[in-house]
Amino acid sequence: MVRWEPDAAGRLRKAAVELFAERGVEATTVAAIAERAGVTERTFFRYFTDKREVLFSxxxxxxxxxxxxxxxxxxxxxxxxxxxxxxxxxxxxxxxxxxxxxxxxxxxxxxxxxxxxxxxxxxxxxxxxxxxxxxxxxxxxxxxxxxxxxxxxxxxxxxxxxxxxxxxxxxxxxxxxxxxxxxxxxxx
Missing domain, CATH: 1.10.357.10 (Tetracycline Repressor, domain 2)
Known part of the structure; x- marks a missing residue:
């Protein structure tokens, strides 16, 4: 069972920027961002409307x-x-x-x-x-x-x-x- 960790939004931002730098924005999925941050896609959408929003939130x-x-x-x-x-x-x-x-x-x-x-x-x-x-x-x-x-x-x-x-x-x-x-x- 995954233990809850604080600052999901911060971890999502960090994961997204890392993945965007590695793969490009278009090739990066919300699922990949959520996985790297250790959260679900549903959690991603609690904080951001789309993957680009991570950069401007x-x-x-x-x-x-x-x-x-x-x-x-x-x-x-x-x-x-x-x-x-x-x-x-x-x-x-x-x-x-x-x-x-x-x-x-x-x-x-x-x-x-x-x-x-x-x-x-x-x-x-x-x-x-x-x-x-x-x-x-x-x-x-x-x-x-x-x-x-x-x-x-x-x-x-x-x-x-x-x-x-x-x-x-x-x-x-x-x-x-x-x-x-x-x-x-x-x-x-």
């Missing part, structure tokens, strides 16, 4: 971190400073021990055009939510959208650098480099 929490950072920025913060607060709040999801898993996930997404599109939509959604939070703070358009999208561009660039082979620097430092580069463009 934390999308709500992900976006919320960035938005909360914008919302909690000091009242007198400039739009870019509020976005910076959002990026810093989002960085907590990317601890050093999560780098290798993030690399594998990114490799899986890069190998599948449908997943690439979904990842782009996810990041656009984060930018939209950050822009909405800026508008709530009184930032007018187009400044709210430009600041939010620029912030997401900085984050995406830093993230790609963070997961690159041989990169030893941590994400917060890479984000700060990106923010400095962005600010230098606006000063010129």
């Amino acid at each position: 934390d999308q709500g929490e992900f976006a919320s971190r960035f938005v909360i950072g914008v919302e909690e920025a000091p009242a007198d913060a400039s739009p870019l400073d509020a976005v910076t607060a959002g990026l810093r709040a989002g960085e907590v999801l990317f601890a050093p021990e999560r780098r290798e898993g993030a690399r594998v996930r990114a490799t899986v997404i890069a190998a599948n055009p449908g997943l690439q599109e979904r990842e782009l939509w996810k990041m656009a959604g984060v930018a939209d939510r950050m822009a909405a939070a800026l508008r709530e703070r009184g930032v007018a358009e187009p400044a709210a959208t430009i600041a939010a999208r620029a912030g997401i561009a900085v984050f995406s660039t830093a993230f790609a650098d963070w997961i690159a082979d041989g990169q030893a620097r941590e994400l917060p430092e890479l984000v700060e480099d990106g923010l400095r580069a962005l600010r230098s463009l606006t000063v010129a």
Whole structure:
């Protein structure tokens, strides 16, 4: 008899990403994911609607971190400073021990055009939510959208650098480099 183990959703995520990396997304079945995670297919569907959802199931929490950072920025913060607060709040999801898993996930997404599109939509959604939070703070358009999208561009660039082979620097430092580069463009 199989003994119950905690964190079925986490084990399913790990199993899915491993299998996607080994076999590809299309060749990986829900049954194989469930088996590797030590659960039933029924348990899989308690957590996820389909196998691709495993890669995006934390999308709500992900976006919320960035938005909360914008919302909690000091009242007198400039739009870019509020976005910076959002990026810093989002960085907590990317601890050093999560780098290798993030690399594998990114490799899986890069190998599948449908997943690439979904990842782009996810990041656009984060930018939209950050822009909405800026508008709530009184930032007018187009400044709210430009600041939010620029912030997401900085984050995406830093993230790609963070997961690159041989990169030893941590994400917060890479984000700060990106923010400095962005600010230098606006000063010129």
